[in-house]
Amino acid sequence: MSAQPYEALAPAGHYRFRHAARMEWIKLRSLRSSWWTLAITVTGAVAIGVTVGVNTRNAAGDLTNNALAGMVPGLLLAGVLGVLTMTGEYTSGMVRATLAAVPRRPRLLAAKAAVFGAVMLAAGEIATFVSFFAGGLALRHGIAAPSLGQPGVLRAVILSGTSFCLVGLVGLGLGAVIRHTAAAVAVLVGGVYVAAQFIGFIAHGAAGYMPILIVGNSLSTTKPVSCGSGGAAACPHFLPPWAGLAMLCLYAAVALAAGGWLFARRDA
């Protein structure tokens, strides 16, 4: 019965971040739902930009901001996709196979965040550039389309494109903290959308720090936002574009750090 102990032929060295990242990339791309969600998110953002373009009558408005109007609603799907990337591991049981292959959990979460973040960054930039050009082409009433060479325009288009990635990573971190899809989505929607309305109502000054207002009024603008007839008093303090980007990065970093800390310590 007792044969010689089996000598497994393991490759030299040990697995690294890139092996985990390659696994996560294959996992992401082999789910049809990932592609559907991305396609709907990007198409929806562009469609909104075009609709706003068609209905624009004010040539003096921020035309770039108008063309990027679809990014804020798109954040919802980006965040949900982030949540699902993590909670799907638990609901399906895949997490057991994933952790069998990559038992170092911080390395796994870093790989997951890197791959998902890169895909969402690409999707976001595609969405903003296509929205910008399609929204410009859709302008009527003799309004000239904005060009990337105008002051602040290229910056607005590129920075807005990061929002899918950053809000998606907030979703990923939340998914790692909460682990249940419905609860994590509820917290995401509550935190990103509802809280923004609520805080805008009760604490006017803090409203500019809310993710959707950062995307809508800091990242995607080419000139400081004015609030119509109410003047400066009616306007919350909106962060400057780069400060807005830093704030979004901070949200993503906090969510991922909390998720990573719990992921490494809890039973899977």
Next chain:
Amino acid sequence: MIEASGLTKRYGATLAVDGLSFGLRPGVVTGFLGPNGSGKSTTMRLIMGLDYPDAGTVTVGRQPYRRLRWPLSEVGALLEAKAFHPGRSARAHLLALAAAGGIGRSRVGEVIRLVGLESVAGKRAGTFSLGMAQRLGIAAALLGDPAVLLFDEPVNGLDPEGVRWIRMLMRSLAAEGRTVFVSSHLISEMALTADRLIVIGRGRLLADTTVTELAARAGGSLEEAFFGLAGESAEFRASEPADFRAGAPSEFQAGERPGRGRS
């Protein structure tokens, strides 16, 4: 190859594994026998580093699982529940794991053939029957050609052909000199498959012995010997058939039929 020492795990008020120590050696099938809820799956999860012990240690080749250099090439595991995403094809699932394990694409094709899933490898795994899902789990376990294999209740829900296939597979893996650890609550299945037995009840070690020796304790009946050991530790027991005053088949726990043990 696997050494557990004083392994203890508590979930809330429940002590799932209680000071469990054992060692597994290569070249034999070691059965892990105990009633439902006795801590078999928890022990498997502790070995795999999915759950953390409250006390004690468990190592694979003297390392805790999370420190393994190429985990899939050192340990292959089929845990009790499904461990794949239903929306992903069997092939994509295995390709993803192979990428993490530094394992070539050709090996993915090999294990798919080995478990007989060629015709459905491109289909979404969510459409698989229980037997096919088990085969996919076994393909994943064999992917890295590991020297240690863990199977948690591998024959649950399988048809007789599937049960026989898994039994032959485990015996041939052990004959190649691998360490094979298989949990079951089915005494008859263990009698056919295992050489050594680790018996637990309520998370505690009841016996660490060979199948032959354990059966000899109760005059040759492994089933009787098991009930002798597990009697005090089983948490839920059905009434003895005598209580119903009819010759109803004896079930030592709801839903489980020990079957006609080869004794």
